[in-house]
Amino acid sequence: MIALLRLPRRALLAVLLLCTLLPASARADYAVGDVPFDEVGDDAEGEAIRISDYRGKVVIVTFWATWCGPCMQELPMLENTQRVAGTEQVRVIGVNFKQQKKVLRQLQRKLAHKKWEMTLTYDPREKAAEAYGIKGIPHMFMIGRDGTIRVIRRGYSADSLDGYIDDLNDLLAEPAPATPSATDD
Numbered sequence: 001m002i003a004l005l006r007l008p009r010r011a012l013l014a015v016l017l018l019c020t021l022l023p024a025s026a027r028a029d030y031a032v033g034d035v036p037f038d039e040v041g042d043d044a045e046g047e048a049i050r051i052s053d054y055r056g057k058v059v060i061v062t063f064w065a066t067w068c069g070p071c072m073q074e075l076p077m078l079e080n081t082q083r084v085a086g087t088e089q090v091r092v093i094g095v096n097f098k099q100q101k102k103v104l105r106q107l108q109r110k111l112a113h114k115k116w117e118m119t120l121t122y123d124p125r126e127k128a129a130e131a132y133g134i135k136g137i138p139h140m141f142m143i144g145r146d147g148t149i150r151v152i153r154r155g156y157s158a159d160s161l162d163g164y165i166d167d168l169n170d171l172l173a174e175p176a177p178a179t180p181s182a183t184d185d
Helices: 002-006 009-021 069-085 101-114 127-131 158-173
Strands: 039-042 048-050 058-064 090-096 119-122 139-143 149-154
Touching: 039 090, 039 119, 039 127, 058 069, 058 158, 069 090, 069 158, 101 119, 139 158, 149 158
Parallel strands: 058 090, 090 119
Antiparallel strands: 039 048, 058 139, 139 149
16 A cells, blocks of 8 residues: 555556556456456357357356367357257357367367357457456356356366256356337337
8 A cells, every 4th residue: 555655646547547548357356246247259250159149048158268178068058058958048158268260160170060058259359258257167157137147157067966056057047137018108
């Protein structure tokens, strides 16, 4: 604190202004009930993927990498979730963490014959990873139909499947938020 007082007034104001302009996500990890950072990377076609595009659905966002053994065990389970639940109710998004885009493309080519339905994204500037406070992987966020974070899971093991299924079923049982009609004032 004393060091701050020695700064010239303009420098002190600049530091304080910078701190207030930083997004809340850059200052703290997310908690249940928070609204998450919207952009979760680009898909294979280079299109930005946004959580808000799936409002009314349960959205599962997981951060993963090919070098992460537990991540590579988790991805097929998440793909199965996408297939079984369908895209009308659930959207599963896997955000590739700290790897070059070519690694994601190689994996996508390898999986092309399996016709994966979940969305795999690339976070080129690591904006999503930073916003979500990712320090280790796999790291999963389950976002309710209302657009808020409802479940946060770190790590993966077969022992965690029952809890994952219970959490997903609880979220799917909740009604979608009402959408305003043209006649609502």
